[in-house]
Amino acid sequence: MNRLFLIIVTVCSLLVSAAASGADTADMDTCNRLYYEADYEQAVGCYEGLGTSPEILFNIGNSYVRMDRPGYAVLYYLRGLCLAPEDSDLHNNLAQVRREYSLFQPDPSFADRFFTGLTISQWTYACLAVCALYPLFLGFALAKRKSRITIGSTTMLCLLLLAFGIAGARYHYVQWQKSVVVETDRLLVSPFEKAESVGTIAQGRLVSPHKTYRDFVYVIDEAGRKGWLHRTSLQPILPKEE
Amino acid sequence: MKPLARYQICVLPLLVLLVLLCSLPQPSSAETEVSAAISPETFALDEGALLQVSVKNARDIDIILPETDGLRFHSRGQSTQVQMINSSVTSSVVHSYLVEALQEGTHEIPPIRVIHGKETMQTKPLSCAVTAPSGSRGRQAPDGSGQALDAALASVTFSPQKETIFVGEVVPARLKVYLRGDKRINPTSLPQLQGEGLLLDELSNKPVVREERVDDIIYTVLVWDTFVTGIKEGLHESTFALDATVLVKTRQSRRPGLGSGFFNDNLFDEMFSSYVSKPVQIASEPITMEVRSLPETAKPDNFTGAVGRFTLQLDAQPTEIDPGEPVTLTMTVSGSGNFNQVTAPAISREAGIKAYTPTQTFSADTSPYRGVKQFQQAVIFTDPAVTALPPVTFSYFDPEEKRYRTLFSDPVPVTIKPSTSAYAAVAPQLTGEAVENLPDPAAPAISLVPVKLTPGTPVERIRPPFLAPWFISAASLCVFMIVGLFGFRLYSDIRADNAETLYLKKLAAAKKEALALLDRLDPGRPNYAAEARTIAGKLLSIRRRTDSVSLTTADIIEIYGAESAIAELFRISDQVSYGKRDRSADSYRTLHQQIKSWIAALS
Numbered sequence: 001m002n003r004l005f006l007i008i009v010t011v012c013s014l015l016v017s018a019a020a021s022g023a024d025t026a027d028m029d030t031c032n033r034l035y036y037e038a039d040y041e042q043a044v045g046c047y048e049g050l051g052t053s054p055e056i057l058f059n060i061g062n063s064y065v066r067m068d069r070p071g072y073a074v075l076y077y078l079r080g081l082c083l084a085p086e087d088s089d090l091h092n093n094l095a096q097v098r099r100e101y102s103l104f105q106p107d108p109s110f111a112d113r114f115f116t117g118l119t120i121s122q123w124t125y126a127c128l129a130v131c132a133l134y135p136l137f138l139g140f141a142l143a144k145r146k147s148r149i150t151i152g153s154t155t156m157l158c159l160l161l162l163a164f165g166i167a168g169a170r171y172h173y174v175q176w177q178k179s180v181v182v183e184t185d186r187l188l189v190s191p192f193e194k195a196e197s198v199g200t201i202a203q204g205r206l207v208s209p210h211k212t213y214r215d216f217v218y219v220i221d222e223a224g225r226k227g228w229l230h231r232t233s234l235q236p237i238l239p240k241e242e
Numbered sequence: 243m244k245p246l247a248r249y250q251i252c253v254l255p256l257l258v259l260l261v262l263l264c265s266l267p268q269p270s271s272a273e274t275e276v277s278a279a280i281s282p283e284t285f286a287l288d289e290g291a292l293l294q295v296s297v298k299n300a301r302d303i304d305i306i307l308p309e310t311d312g313l314r315f316h317s318r319g320q321s322t323q324v325q326m327i328n329s330s331v332t333s334s335v336v337h338s339y340l341v342e343a344l345q346e347g348t349h350e351i352p353p354i355r356v357i358h359g360k361e362t363m364q365t366k367p368l369s370c371a372v373t374a375p376s377g378s379r380g381r382q383a384p385d386g387s388g389q390a391l392d393a394a395l396a397s398v399t400f401s402p403q404k405e406t407i408f409v410g411e412v413v414p415a416r417l418k419v420y421l422r423g424d425k426r427i428n429p430t431s432l433p434q435l436q437g438e439g440l441l442l443d444e445l446s447n448k449p450v451v452r453e454e455r456v457d458d459i460i461y462t463v464l465v466w467d468t469f470v471t472g473i474k475e476g477l478h479e480s481t482f483a484l485d486a487t488v489l490v491k492t493r494q495s496r497r498p499g500l501g502s503g504f505f506n507d508n509l510f511d512e513m514f515s516s517y518v519s520k521p522v523q524i525a526s527e528p529i530t531m532e533v534r535s536l537p538e539t540a541k542p543d544n545f546t547g548a549v550g551r552f553t554l555q556l557d558a559q560p561t562e563i564d565p566g567e568p569v570t571l572t573m574t575v576s577g578s579g580n581f582n583q584v585t586a587p588a589i590s591r592e593a594g595i596k597a598y599t600p601t602q603t604f605s606a607d608t609s610p611y612r613g614v615k616q617f618q619q620a621v622i623f624t625d626p627a628v629t630a631l632p633p634v635t636f637s638y639f640d641p642e643e644k645r646y647r648t649l650f651s652d653p654v655p656v657t658i659k660p661s662t663s664a665y666a667a668v669a670p671q672l673t674g675e676a677v678e679n680l681p682d683p684a685a686p687a688i689s690l691v692p693v694k695l696t697p698g699t700p701v702e703r704i705r706p707p708f709l710a711p712w713f714i715s716a717a718s719l720c721v722f723m724i725v726g727l728f729g730f731r732l733y734s735d736i737r738a739d740n741a742e743t744l745y746l747k748k749l750a751a752a753k754k755e756a757l758a759l760l761d762r763l764d765p766g767r768p769n770y771a772a773e774a775r776t777i778a779g780k781l782l783s784i785r786r787r788t789d790s791v792s793l794t795t796a797d798i799i800e801i802y803g804a805e806s807a808i809a810e811l812f813r814i815s816d817q818v819s820y821g822k823r824d825r826s827a828d829s830y831r832t833l834h835q836q837i838k839s840w841i842a843a844l845s
Contacts (some may be wrong), residue, residue, distance in 0.1 A: 028697045035693055051700030059693040082704045100688045123706040131720035138727040173706050195672040238704055 037151065039069045054084035061093060068103040071182035071203030071235075078237050082176055085119035103204040106222050114172040123168030130165065134158045179219070181205045181232040187227030191216035198227045209234065267282035274300040276356045278365035280341060288375040288429050288490055290518070291341040292318075293351075295365065298334040300358045305337055306350040316340040316518075342518070343372040396421045396525035400482050406532045407472040411641045412611045415470045415680060417445070417482060419524065423453065423460040426489035426517075428625070429524075436525075437480025439533050441471040443610070469611055471580065472533035489517045542637035542648050544588040549639045550579015550611070554587060556651035558631055564659050566622040568598070573634055573651075578612040586617040587636040587651070595632075596627025623658055632653045684734070749784055753841060756781040760838050765830035773816040774837060777806055781841060794815035807836035 031046035040063040045062045057080035064073035077094040084090065098105065108116070118126070134155070141151045181204065186197040201207070207219035209231070210229040216228040275298040278413040285291045293315065297303050301322070307315050322496035331404055343349070347447040348371050353364040402415040421427045435442040450465040536549070563569060573587045586600040607613040621631070631654040640647050759777045763770065779793055786793065786801075795812040802808055811833060812826060825833075 028695065032693055032695065048630055050697050050700075052704065053698035055694035055696060055698035056700070058691075062690055062693050065688060079704055082706075083701060093690050096688050096690060121707045124713065127708070128713065128720070131717055131724070134718060135723035136729055142727065142731055159527060165344065169706065169708055169776075172710075178705065188420045233752075 028056075035059065035063055035066075038066070040064075045144045052079075054080045054087055054090065057083070058087070058090055058093070061090075061097075065093070065097055069182070070097050070103065071180060071184075071205070072232070074103070074204040074206075075180040075182060075235050075237065078180065079239070085121060085172075088099050090170075098204065101202070101204055103202065111171070115168045118168055120169050120172035120176075123165050123172065127162055127169065129167035130158050130161045158241065176238050177236070178206050178208050179217075179236045181207060181229070181233055183233045185229055185233040187221070187225060187229060188216070189227060191218070191228040195228070198225060201225075201229065207234065209236075274358055274361070274363065276354075276363045276365050278351075278354050278368060280351065280368050282369050283371060284371040285341075285343065285371070286373045286375055287343050287346055288520075290343075290490075291338040291370060293341050293763075295339070295354055296334055297337075297356055297358070298332060300356075301333070301335055302358065303335065304357040306355040306357070307339070308354060310349060310351055312343060312345040312347065312349050313370075314342040314344060315349065316342060319534050340518075341370070346372050346374055348372075355384075395425050395488060395522075396427055396486065396524040398484070398524055400526055400529050402470055402529075402531060405530070406469075408534050408549060408639065408641045409472050409475055409536055410547055410580050410583060410639070412469050412550065412578075414470045414609075415468055417466040417468055418463040419449075419484060420454070420456070421464070421486075424464050424775070426487075427462070427486050428430060429486045430521075431485040433482045433484040435470075435480055436483055437478055439472065439478035440480055440531060441473050442482075443469045443471075447561075467721045469609065470531075472531070475533050476534040477530060479530050480569055481525050483523055486522055486524050487519045488522050494791065516669065536639055537645075537660045540646055541644055542635075544635055544648075545637040545639070545646060545804050546585045547583035548579060548581075548585075548637070549583070549641060550575035550577055550581075551640055551642070552579060552584070552636070552638050552649070554634075554636045554651060556587075556634055556652040557652065559654070561654060562657040562659065562680035563623070565623075565626060568622050569631065569656060571600075571617075571619045571621060571631070571634070573617040573636075574614060575617075575636060576614040579638065581611065581613065581615050584615050584638075586619060587634040587649075589621065589632070590617070590633050594628040595625060596622045596624050598622075616712060623656065626658050628656070628658070635833045722776040745787070752781045752784045753844060756841050760834065760841070761827055763834075765834040766827040770819045770830050770834075771788040771811065771815040771825075773809055774834070778811060778837065778841065780842070782808070785844065807833065807840040811837055840844050 007122050017073055025195060027046070027050055031050065031071065034040075034046055035041035038183070044060055044063045046058050047063070050056050057076045061073045061080065063077035065071070065077060070170050074094065074097060077090050080090045081094070097103070108160075115123075120240040138151070139156055141148075141154070181201050184203045187199050187201050189198055190196075201221055207221045209217045211218045212231070213228070215231050217231050217234055218226070219229050219234070220226050259466050263480070278293065278295045280291050280293045282291055286613065295305055297305075307404045311362060312437050316339060318340050320335055320337045322335050326331045350368060351368040351370065356363045356365070374469050397420045399418045399420070400415060401418075403413050406629070407413050417433055419433060432447070434447045445466050450467075452463050452465065454463045476669065530610045555576075557572040557574075558569050559572075560567075560569065571589075575581075575584050581604055589595070589597050598629040600617045602615060602617045604615045606611050612616070633653055635648055635650055637648040641795065708717075756777050759833065759834060762772055763777070767773070782793055782798070783789055795809070795816055796807075798812045814833070841845070
């Protein structure tokens with residue numbers, strides 16, 4: 001009797017799941033139809049209603065490109081890359097937008113090249129692998145009464161790997177903490193509307209926010225320029241949780 | 243001759259000369275007089291006159307000329323004259339000015355002030371008459387500056403191909419500027435159209451230059467073959483004008499008192515005359531052109547303002563396509579007319595066809611209004627049922643026939659291959675728009691990867707993997723295992739340390755007990771060796787963590803050496819037990835002390 005009940009519940013769950021998946025695809029069709037009808041504003045709203053996934057973020061980014069709003073396009077492509085760091089379509093479209101709007105990136109440093117060699121997930125999984133293998137080794141070493149030198153050197157190696165893994169994951173996470181300039185704005189020397197400007201910062205540029213004063217955020221851009229931007233000109237890569 | 247007489251001969255003439263000079267009247271002491279004269283008093287607008295201000299008996303003077311409307315004075319230097327009449331010396335300074343007339347009429351020259359030291363004198367007022375320019379067909383400059391042009395010097399002609407045109411119609415025209423070859427005329431600007439309703443093409447800086455003979459006068463002719471476009475309906479009167487400079491000879495006036503010229507010779511006048519560069523404006527006679535509006539009746543819907551004569555050609559490639567694959571239309575409009583108003587021919591807005599923004603290129607022929615304009619446009623068949631590209635249309639106004647004309651292309655048959663896209667099959671309601679390889683509809687400048695067709699797996703929020711619950715659980719488990727293993731290791735060590743402490747305590751107690759037993763044992767007793775061995779063996783069994791029975795003499799010798807006291811005790815004990823004669827009491831006492839010392843030293 002219990003087994004029959006379990007089978008019925010499983011079958012019902014599968015049916016509901018399949019129906020939900022089909023509904024999502026239908027919604028995606030609706031959004032894509034709006035996109036191909038060049039109703040991009042409506043398409044963005046439609047996509048956002050579907051939730052958050054690399055594919056949806058990708059489509060929103062495309063919509064913003066078509067609306068000639070590269071700032072938001074870069075923002076959504078970067079958000080998509082947070083979820084799918086190895087998505088070649090996201091990388092391609094982001095590169096296209098940056099090239100089209102002259103959003104050239106500074107030359108990567110050695111640390112940049114080293115840490116971007118692996119994605120944040122890979123660095124994280126490397127840390128986890130070290131954490132999982134070390135206890136196995138430790139148990140084996142204690143059981144087999146391995147020498148203190150063996151245990152010590154292996155421990156040091158694992159700690160080194162763990163440090164690199166944490167540093168790599170932290171590097172990517174710091175990148176996620178940056179913000180994207182979504183509206184071309186002036187970089188001000190002080191947090192007031194009528195303050196002197198140190199230059200214009202184009203939409204699509206990445207900045208590191210440091211502190212906030214009223215409606216202004218103190219940022220440092222990729223070229224090292226520092227100044228205050230109005231908070232409405234910025235959007236964090238990691239969306240603020242409601 | 244005496245030397246003195248010779249001296250007198252030399253000095254006397256000098257004295258006489260000095261006396262004579264001293265007796266001369268000094269000019270400065272004479273009365274200063276000023277006068278002014280203009281010559282001639284009547285001159286034409288394109289000529290000049292000479293004003294001379296004469297100051298007698300004064301040299302260091304300042305002359306202040308009055309402001310005079312319609313006249314302008316140009317300094318021509320000064321001259322000094324010294325006259326001696328009846329031993330009366332008179333000096334005079336004459337300042338000369340060239341008088342340029344800016345407008346016709348009679349002009350009054352107010353008194354001219356002459357300042358000599360602290361004395362200020364002034365001349366009598368003068369008057370002069372300025373007549374019309376010497377050329378009878380002279381033309382006043384439009385700005386009213388009085389600068390005149392002798393029409394015989396230069397002229398402008400404008401000859402459009404026809405004088406009645408339509409709005410937007412482009413008409414060839416020839417613009418010619420005649421400059422007299424024997425006059426020094428230098429154009430300083432290009433001819434400009436002055437008037438409304440017409441638009442003249444930008445003229446080249448390098449017109450065709452040739453010579454023409456008109457009425458036995460040789461002219462240098464600048465020729466522009468250009469175009470004029472009607473831009474506003476109505477009857478428009480326009481002129482064409484350009485700026486130029488002409489070198490005008492100024493007549494040298496007769497010096498007062500010199501009569502009618504030096505030898506009354508024209509050659510002499512020519513030598514002493516000067517030239518001045520005068521700006522002039524050369525303009526054409528007014529030209530009237532009529533610009534008619536385009537008729538409103540029978541105006542096609544797709545008319546965009548093209549006026550002229552055109553032809554249309556259409557080419558479409560490829561004509562056999564996959565679903566969603568674009569077809570490139572090449573539409574060629576050729577002919578003559580206002581090509582800037584020629585836009586892409588319209589594609590029939592039938593259902594199932596989507597057209598993209600066209601690109602255009604224009605190749606001019608002999609003029610900007612004759613050539614070929616080519617449009618390339620991509621279209622996509624969103625409905626697989628469409629089998630042909632409908633005709634494209636282009637409308638223009640023919641000014642020769644005075645009516646609108648619409649050109650049609652022939653329909654182009656197109657074959658759409660059967661769909662292979664699974665997505666197109668499952669989503670027919672999208673009418674094929676969401677096919678995977680469909681390019682984005684707008685602004686194809688950025689080659690984006692097309693939008694995704696499936697939404698993927700939505701996540702609750704974007705967060706790094708190390709903040710995922712499963713990762714935190716797994717990492718926590720690993721850390722717990724590591725901590726547990728290290729704890730176990732630590733516990734084992736602690737436990738081992740406790741066992742050693744107990745052992746040492748037990749050993750110390752055994753030593754103490756053994757020494758106490760040995761103290762109570764008398765070395766003189768017959769059974770001393772066996773009892774002492776038992777006490778020492780018990781202690782050594784604790785020390786060696788073994789059974790006391792298992793310790794043999796050989797083990798003791800191996801561990802502690804054959805010369806040690808304990809080995810000697812074990813050896814004697816064995817000998818006694820095997821029946822060998824016992825030792826003396828003294829030797830046992832010595833051994834007893836050695837054993838006690840050995841046990842006390844045992845660690």
